[in-house]
Amino acid sequence: MPNYRLTVNGRQQTVDVPAEMPLLWVLRDTLNLKGTKFGCGVGACGACTVHINNEPRRACQTQVSTVNQAVTTIEGLSTDGSHPLQKAWMQVDVPQCGYCQAGQLMTAAALLRRTPRPSDADINSAMSGNVCRCGTYLRIREAIHLAAGNGARRA
């Protein structure tokens, strides 16, 4: 199996895996970074969202051989929960089961980088590829507004 050099959360790593192995499984099973989640395997749920060169990408649809820019996973957003979105997620108490939330946070982080003060429409547009089976969408919206400095806007 060939070697691939990856930069994950600022750290250079070499992995010896098949070229077509999805980044998701390299992260989870080879690099033991369990934060990025498997939900559907077809890019339909967003649980595996990571950043590649600061853009949100579906790790389950990204072959490792195509990754030639820096990868950031949920573990790289911050290790102590100090990212404004992580703080907002905890303050609003977003999670129910919590399984989708890493992907939600990564998509939201990319949104705020592009659009620091998003409207509800901006949030809906950016976040609708991420499924929350428990239905925490209202809290995700609120937490993004909170992190963006828009204030809490829950009814």
Next chain:
Amino acid sequence: MKNTKDLTQLNRRSFLQVSALAGGGMMIGLYAPKAIAQGGRGGAAPAATPSTYITINPDNTFTIIAKNPETGQGIRNALPQIIADELDVDWSQVKIQQADLDAKYGSQIEGGSTAIPSNYNTMRQVGAGGRALMLAAAAENWGVPVTELTTASGVVTHAGSRRTATYGSLAAKAATMPVPTNIALKDPKDFKIIGKPLPGVDNLKIVTGQPAFSVDVNPPGMLHAVYEQCPVFGGRPVSANLDEIKKLPGVKHAFIVDRVQIQGGQGQGLVPGVAIVADNWWLASNARKSLKVQWEEGATATQNSPGYATAANAMKAQASQPPAAGGRGSAVLGNVEEAFQGAAKVVEAEYYFPLIAHAPLEPQNSTAHFKDGKLEIWSPSQIPGLAGPAQAAGVQNTDVTMHLVRAGGGFGRRLASEYDYQAAKIARVVADERAAQGLPSVPVKVLWSREDDLAHDNYRPGGFHYFKAGLDASGKMIAFRDFVASVASVSPTGEFPSGFVPNFQVTSAPVNPFSIPTGALRAPSTNGVSFVMQGFIDEVAVASGKDPLQFRIDTLRNPNPPAAPPAGAAPGAAGARGGGGGGGGFNAARAIGVLEAVREMSNWNTARAALPKGTGMGVAFQFAHAGYVAYVVEAAVDSNKKIKINKAWCAVDIGSQIVNTSMAKNLVEGGFIEGMSHVMGWEITIDKGRVQQTNFTNANAALGYPPTRMNQAPPSVEVKFVLTNNNPTGLGEPSLPPAVPAITNAIFAATGVRIRTLPLVKSGYSWT
């Protein structure tokens, strides 16, 4: 905390158990009392072993056991919150520890919204017992009466002498003392932790991506398995190209697993299949693409969804026949056919709702390690049990250690635990094969794909309902009839308006054959029944010319209790019971209470007249799992059948106390969003005995299983908890069912088109 009420019925020493810890701490536990040893489904019978719930550490921190499985309903917070409040410590001083599966904890089940009602009082007593011990130790140390002492934040204070002592400093002394005889519970107005919106204890792990879920379990040396089951229910593998598979990259083992009937297990037992075990999950999954299996598909391969519908339709003439005496799923009061003859108006309608899958976002998985004749297993089950894994691995229950791991959603799917059985069996075979090669045993995780998950569920049964109701000249409902052509369906024999109409008949007959495995989905059985009953009642209300909300209240105010329990009804049932288990007796006043509350919240009486054309408000209520929930929904529908939910209001009565207000509101918001999935997109269809839907999305939309998404969710779901003088009960289940008919009734109000068939996508509707 000073004001106390003696509410306790503790049996003192036989109940609380205290032991000292090296270094000065202590542990407080209890012998499983009857109150929490009611189930047994989650474990073996309760043993006379004290269970530790509280560890008082010398540094004045407190380790509290969370005994039940956590799948997202918040119980890992809720039960420890109850203990901590009565113990009178600060939440910041508390560390939560998840219990393993152990009979000493009594029932350890996530299901039926039972955790709060069955544990609330016991957890209070555990915490209060711990506090009483601290008071007793301080009183003896200082030579003062207990009545002069107060507690707060894990400190005992004697105001008169200005002395204080931390619980941690008292623990060594307290561990030597008899358990006090007068253990007082707090007055609920003094609660500091119960009733507060405390965030989830695992939130930091979740938002930083630390391992928290079953799928993250990663013991050293672990191998990864996929498991292919026959696409046709009831089928089995005859042979497979295993030698070819074993040569593929990373594959370590490949073998056929035969069916194992599990005694004392749930669901379908260990369904036969083919296991592929590899170095990582993707390699196993990749090898699976080359797997060729000869299946013996069995008789179910002739069944399909259109066939069920045709058979149901051919049975509807049976609706006017009285039920066979004592027939299952039948109830009768008065004479509906005679009443229809004399009615001023009759209403008839046919309703349908489909099979649906649970689709928790974390696909089914389990991790097991068979070593030296013992099995260690890490389970995400809602109903963890030792029997299934033990039998699958060929060992005794006592040889199994089971860890309960946070699951990425349950919704009832994990009330069957076949992934545990599979992991146990595969781990056993792998260990045996490795032993034959002189290799040490390793743990194995089995993980399903999303496609596996949709194809191999125990589905929420659908229902074909044929309704008829009669009204008198004043618009009062005098007769109600439902016939259910049953595909493992639930007959709403005790549902409202049972008990509130003088002539009532519900009968059922099975569609044959129907061999699709079915099971509980969040709020069984009302998750589907609420749609049809609250939908049809809405039709009756419209026919009566009355406000649909007021019509429900008027009906609830005029009970017609049966003289004797109707055939098929639970003994002692008075009027509607409903609730699909754990319901207890139906209380019309509580149902009226939530309807009145939601009417006020939504300005129902005045707001509806001001709505623009194409916008309407709908209402529904449901009694489910001891809770009373009413929704009002405002929806707009355009000429292209695009629907927008503008707002939802929800009133909830689950008793006198909400344990965690943040999580309770979250469950309501989530219940509504799930209801939207039921309304619009979710249907499982069968063709040739197998499920057609493959994943959340599919290029052929009919083969997708689309959940509600962010852009479809309303701006807000306003929640009000109506506190009543009843024991606190759970909310995971009751928050869902009436969301569905409230939405479909709102669509009717907006358009005049009555929704009688789900999901709506089949009728050309979509969310905006």
